[in-house]
Structure formats: structure tokens, C-alpha cells
Amino acid sequence: xxxxxxxxxxxxxREAIRHRILYLLLIFAVAMISFAQxxxxxxxxxEEKIIKDFGLATIDIFGVLTAVFIGIGLVSREIERxxxxxxxxxxxxxxxxxxxKFAGLALTLVVNTSVMTAWFFLVLLLKGMFDxxxxxxxxxLYFQFLLITAIAVLFSCLSTPILASVMTLALYVIxxxxxxxxxxxxxxTATWGKAFCRVLYLVLPNLGTFDIKGEVVHGVPxxxxxxxxxxxxxxxxxxxxxxxxxxLFERKELQ
Amino acid sequence: MARALxxxxxxxxxxxxxxxxLLAVLVQGRLEASRPAGAVHPLLYxxxxxxxxxxxxxxxxxxxxxIYLWSIQYYGNFDIKDRYSYLEHIYGQVITELDPHYLDPxxxxxxxxxAEARQPEMALRLxxxxxxxxxxxxxxxxxxxxxxxxxxxxxxxxxxxxxxxSEIPGAHPLVRRLYAEMYNRAGDKRTSxxxxxxxxxxxxxxxxxxxxxxxxxxxxxxxDLHDLKEAVSRFSDKAGRPPARLGELxxxxxxxxLPLDPEERDYLYDARTGDVxxxxxxxxxx
Numbered sequence: 430x431x432x433x434x435x436x437x438x439x440x441x442x443r444e445a446i447r448h449r450i451l452y453l454l455l456i457f458a459v460a461m462i463s464f465a466q467x468x469x470x471x472x473x474x475x476e477e478k479i480i481k482d483f484g485l486a487t488i489d490i491f492g493v494l495t496a497v498f499i500g501i502g503l504v505s506r507e508i509e510r511x512x513x514x515x516x517x518x519x520x521x522x523x524x525x526x527x528x529x530k531f532a533g534l535a536l537t538l539v540v541n542t543s544v545m546t547a548w549f550f551l552v553l554l555l556k557g558m559f560d561x562x563x564x565x566x567x568x569x570l571y572f573q574f575l576l577i578t579a580i581a582v583l584f585s586c587l588s589t590p591i592l593a594s595v596m597t598l599a600l601y602v603i604x605x606x607x608x609x610x611x612x613x614x615x616x617x618t619a620t621w622g623k624a625f626c627r628v629l630y631l632v633l634p635n636l637g638t639f640d641i642k643g644e645v646v647h648g649v650p651x652x653x654x655x656x657x658x659x660x661x662x663x664x665x666x667x668x669x670x671x672x673x674x675x676x677l678f679e680r681k682e683l684q
Numbered sequence: 685m686a687r688a689l690x691x692x693x694x695x696x697x698x699x700x701x702x703x704x705x706l707l708a709v710l711v712q713g714r715l716e717a718s719r720p721a722g723a724v725h726p727l728l729y730x731x732x733x734x735x736x737x738x739x740x741x742x743x744x745x746x747x748x749x750x751i752y753l754w755s756i757q758y759y760g761n762f763d764i765k766d767r768y769s770y771l772e773h774i775y776g777q778v779i780t781e782l783d784p785h786y787l788d789p790x791x792x793x794x795x796x797x798x799a800e801a802r803q804p805e806m807a808l809r810l811x812x813x814x815x816x817x818x819x820x821x822x823x824x825x826x827x828x829x830x831x832x833x834x835x836x837x838x839x840x841x842x843x844x845x846x847x848x849x850s851e852i853p854g855a856h857p858l859v860r861r862l863y864a865e866m867y868n869r870a871g872d873k874r875t876s877x878x879x880x881x882x883x884x885x886x887x888x889x890x891x892x893x894x895x896x897x898x899x900x901x902x903x904x905x906x907x908d909l910h911d912l913k914e915a916v917s918r919f920s921d922k923a924g925r926p927p928a929r930l931g932e933l934x935x936x937x938x939x940x941x942l943p944l945d946p947e948e949r950d951y952l953y954d955a956r957t958g959d960v961x962x963x964x965x966x967x968x969x970x
Contacts, residue, residue: 473756474788479749486746605741640742647785 433521434529441533445499451541454498458491458545462552477558478646484549485566485642488542492574493601495541496534500581501593503530504678513683524675531582531671538574542567565656566645572663573639577601579667580634583674586681604636634670638662730774733781740782748783755779755789759796768801776810780817790814790824794831804835815848825849826859833862839870857892868903873910877903898967901946905962908943912951912960915939926958 445451465483469476504527507513516526546567553559580600584593607630614626638659641651730736730751740747755774759767775793779786790810797807811828818824829845832838843866850859864879880903884896915933920926922936930953933939945951945962952961 468753471756472753472788473792478745478786478788479753482745482749486743489742602741606738609738637742642742643745643783643785646745 430522430525433525434532437516437521437526437529438532438536441503441530442536445534445537446540448499450498451495451537454491454495455541455544458487459548461487461491462545462549466552466556477556480552480556480558481560481563481646482642484552485563485570485646488545488549488567489570489573489642491545492538492542492570493577496538496574496577497581497594497597497601499537500534500578501585501590501597503534503582504585505588505590505593508683517683523679523681527582527586527675527678528671531578534578534582535575538571538578542571542574560645560648562645562648562651565651566641569639569641569656569659572659573636576634576636576639576663576667576670579670579674583670583677586674586678600634601636604634605640607633607635608637634666635662730778732773733778736778737782744782745786748779748786748789751782752779752786752789752792756792759800768796768803771797771801771803772806772810776813780810780813784817787814787818787821787824790818791827794827798831798835804831807831815845820852822849822852822855822859825852826855829859829862829866833866833869839866842866843870857887857889861892861895864899868899873903873906877907902966902968904943904946905966908945908951909960909962911939911943912953916958916960920958926955928955929953930960 462484465480465487468483469479472479504513507516513526517523546564550559550563553563577597577600581593581597584596587593588596610626610630614623614630617623617626641655644651733748736747737744751774758764759771761767771793775789775797779789779793783789790813794807794811794814797810798804808828808831811824811831814821814824815828825845826849829842829849832842832845836842843863846859846863846866849855850863860879860883864876864883867873867876867879877900880896880899884893884900887893887896912930912933915938916926916930919933919936919938922938927933927936930942930951934942942950945964947964949963952963953959954961
């Protein structure tokens with residue numbers, strides 16, 4: 430089983446790294462990280478915070494865009510090109526196909542995030558501002574990309590690329606606004622309303638779990654347990670999403 | 685251009701694109717020129733940082749950076765006459781709400797408020813917020829103390845901030861010295877002497893010990909002369925005459941013991957006038 434998933438993953442990776450959009454996003458990301466240095470020249474006070482904020486935000490934005498724009502086409506493009514029929518005619522389970530696709534994009538994101546992080550760290554090293562804690566923030570950002578990839582794969586099984594990208598980006602926005610549901614629950618008087626908000630808060634993907642950019646930039650020590658809990662959340666929530674995607678793809682009629 | 689398009693479509697289209705871009709630049713320049721000088725920047729209509737934080741999707745630190753960078757340019761533009769109208773909103777409600785731990789906006793915002801807008805109380809409100817949001821950063825409380833000392837000449841208030849700053853680990857040694865000095869400025873020489881004596885006793889730095897000694901020297905003379913003159917006055921009220929010598933103050937039970945000056949000598953006493961004097965000269969001469 431693992432060998433088959435591996436084969437799909439490697440092929441997905443090869444396909445993804447040939448994608449023009451990946452290079453376009455990478456070039457933009459590297460340019461944005463470099464631009465932070467120019468921007469920091471017009472500040473009064475510490476330029477370090479601006480360079481770090483800008484670098485982490487760039488990795489975040491371009492990582493999410495990569496996950497969304499490559500992830501949404503993973504399954505639907507195979508169906509569109511009818512290559513999925515050739516693949517599924519082989520001794521390959523549908524869930525292996527989905528897991529392989531996810532693993533392939535996860536690998537692509539490792540390369541993508543590594544390139545952006547390497548450039549970001551190089552800029553910081555040259556400026557004498559390097560802080561090893563930033564690696565923890567990048568690691569959690571990568572966890573976030575993985576969850577978004579899983580969501581993109583799920584929507585890719587369900588819908589067209591455009592609709593899938595809209596839904597994935599919508600869930601990204603919702604995932605960063607979940608804390609407002611808790612605030613809303615406090616203001617509601619009806620018990621069912623409070624319960625509904627609470628259920629939504631717990632069921633929807635909480636992307637705030639993976640956001641420690643602010644703490645890291647301000648030098649707040651990051652507890653290893655925080656990273657471990659975020660990893661556990663990713664594994665459990667990601668498994669649920671991928672499980673749903675596999676189940677949907679199993680039932681999907683491919684004609 | 686039509687001829688160029690017909691002869692060589694690719695070159696013609698490139699020419700069209702270039703012309704379009706050039707015209708757009710000209711129109712933009714015209715728009716900039718027609719904008720009235722000192723027009724209020726649209727960013728002044730920014731909602732509070734609490735709401736901006738909600739829509740920043742986790743990029744609140746970056747949004748705070750961007751608005752702070754904009755504010756530096758904006759408040760540095762002396763052509764905008766009403767630029768201070770929204771000063772407290774921009775620094776107190778927007779930037780520091782977006783990123784409460786970003787120290788530069790507190791320090792620079794307070795500087796603009798006090799030095800440029802001549803609003804030291806507004807600056808203190810911003811610094812108070814900074815102190816509360818960053819209880820581990822001595823520099824914010826120090827700035828508040830310095831503003832009270834240098835701008836408002838409110839030495840008791842300055843002492844409060846300097847004390848808060850000096851209690852934070854890593855505070856610069858100067859903070860403690862300013863704290864001690866604020867009591868002197870506020871007229872509480874006894875507390876100032878106590879603080880300067882502690883600095884003198886606890887420091888290993890010869891420079892700091894020398895500075896502290898100078899203050900201790902002068903303050904001790906001031907405090908001793910004040911105490912002795914008060915004792916002489918009380919003696920005079922009780923006996924109907926000034927004491928013949930300072931030792932009489934101890935005999936009469938008015939003073940516990942006679943203090944010696946910083947050089948371990950007796951203070952000079954004039955029995956005719958009841959005046960007590962120091963026989964040396966003050967180091968700082970204040």
C-alpha cells in the first residue's frame with residue numbers, strides 16, 4: 430500500500446514542481462522578503478520586527494496560495510484529463526490515490542517552504558537578526574499549509590477547481606475568524622444559539638492554532654507542548670478531512 | 685500607430701501598451717497635482733485596531749507595522765496642518781491595539797505627542813497603555829518618567845514611573861539614580877538621601893559610587909542642617925533662648941544625638957543668632 434501511495438506522491442510532486450504557478454509564487458515570495466529590508470529603512474526604531482513580520486507573513490501567504498492553487502486541481506485535473514481512469518485501472522485503491530496526491534503536495538510544500546525560509550533566514554543572518562525560535566513559527570505555518578492542502582483535496586474531489594478554490598479560501602478566512610464565534614456566543618441569550626456557536630467553533634478548522642508569528646517576533650518563549658498540541662490537532666483534523674475526501678472519492682462515479 | 689499595428693502586430697501592440705502606460709502615469713501625476721495640499725489622508729478613517737485585528741486574519745503584526753510606517757511618514761509631513769487631529773486614535777486605538785507588544789509606536793507616538801503636538805498628557809496616556817501591556821519592558825515606564833520630569837516637572841509622578849521602571853529586571857542603572865533624584869526635586873530630601881545611600885552602598889562601579897557620594901554628601905548636609913535648625917527652634921520655644929551650644933539639644937532631650945557632617949566634623953553653631961552652618965562647601969552646589 431505504502432509503495433503505491435509513494436508512487437502517486439512522487440508523481441504528484443514531479444507534476445507540481447513543473448507547475449509555472451509554483452515558481453511565480455516563489456519568485457514573488459523571495460522578492461517580498463527582500464523588499465522588507467527596503468521597507469525597514471523608513472521606520473523609526475527597530476527594523477528587526479518589520480523584517481521578521483514581513484518575512485513570516487510572506488511565507489504564510491505564499492504557502493497558503495501554493496496549497497490552494499495546486500491542491501484544488503489535484504483530483505479534478507486527473508478526472509478532466511481522464512488520466513484517473515488509467516490509474517484506477519491498475520491495482521490501486523481510490524483512497525491510496527487521494528493519500529498519494531496529498532503526500533505529493535505536502536512534499537512540494539516542504540520544498541516551497543524550505544526555499545522561502547532559507548532566503549528569509551539568510552536575510553536575517555546577514556542582518557545579524559537571526560533567531561532560532563522563528564523556525565518554530567515556520568513549522569506551525571507548514572502545519573497550517575498541510576491542513577489547507579487536505580481541505581483543498583477534499584473540495585477537489587467534490588467540485589470544479591474554481592469552486593474548490595473559493596471554498597478552500599473561504600474556509601481559510603473562517604479558520605482565522607473562529608475566535609469571533611466564541612465572542613458571539615457570549616452575547617447571545619438563547620441557549621441553543623450559544624450551543625450552536627460552540628459546536629461551530631469546535632467543528633470548523635481552527636487555523637489560529639498554528640499562528641505564533643506574533644509571539645515569536647516579540648521573543649516570547651514558545652512552549653514545546655504548544656507545538657505538540659498543534660501537531661496533534663493537525664493529525665486528527667487532517668485525518669478527518671482526508672478520510673472524508675477518501676470516502677467521497679470512493680463513492681464518486683467516474684464516467 | 686495603426687500603421688505600426690498593421691505592419692507588425694506584435695510591435696504595434698507593445699507600442700500601444702507603452703503608450704497606455706505613459707498616459708496612465710501622466711493622468712496619475714495630474715491627479716496628484718490637483719489634490720489640495722494638506723488633504724486629510726483616507727487612512728485617518730481607519731476603524732479601531734480591535735476591528736482591524738478581526739479582519740487581519742492573523743496578520744495583525746504586519747498590519748500594525750504598515751500603519752506605523754505610514755504614520756512616520758504622515759506625521760513627518762509638515763505640509764499637513766491638521767495632522768495631529770487623529771494622533772491619539774492612530775497610536776492609541778489602532779497600532780497599539782493591533783500589536784500591544786510593539787514598543788516603537790508607544791515611544792515614537794509619545795514623542796510626537798509631547799514634542800510636536802505639545803500634548804504631554806496624551807503622551808502619558810499612551811505610555812500608560814504601553815506600561816500596562818508590557819510590564820516586563822522598563823523603557824516604556826522610563827520614558828513616561830522622563831516625560832514627567834523633563835516636560836511636566838511633576839517630580840512625584842516621575843518618581844512613580846522611575847520606580848516602576850527600576851523594578852523591572854534589566855533596567856538601566858540610570859533609572860534608579862533618576863528615581864532617587866526625583867525625591868530631591870520634589871523636596872523630599874530624606875527619601876532621596878536614603879535612595880542615594882542605597883545606590884552608593886550597593887554599587888561596585890566607581891563612577892556610580894562617585895556620583896552617588898556627591899548626592900549623599902549634599903543631601904546629608906541639607907537634612908542635618910534642617911534637623912538641627914528645627915531642634916534649635918524647638919529649644920528656643922521651650923527655653924525662651926537659643927541653646928548656648930548644640931550639645932544642649934541632647935541634654936534637653938530634643939535631639940537624640942548630634943549628627944556629624946559628611947567629613948565627620950561638627951556643624952558650626954552661632955549661639956547669638958541660633959544659626960547652624962556647614963563648615964565645608966557643597967559638592968554639587970545646589
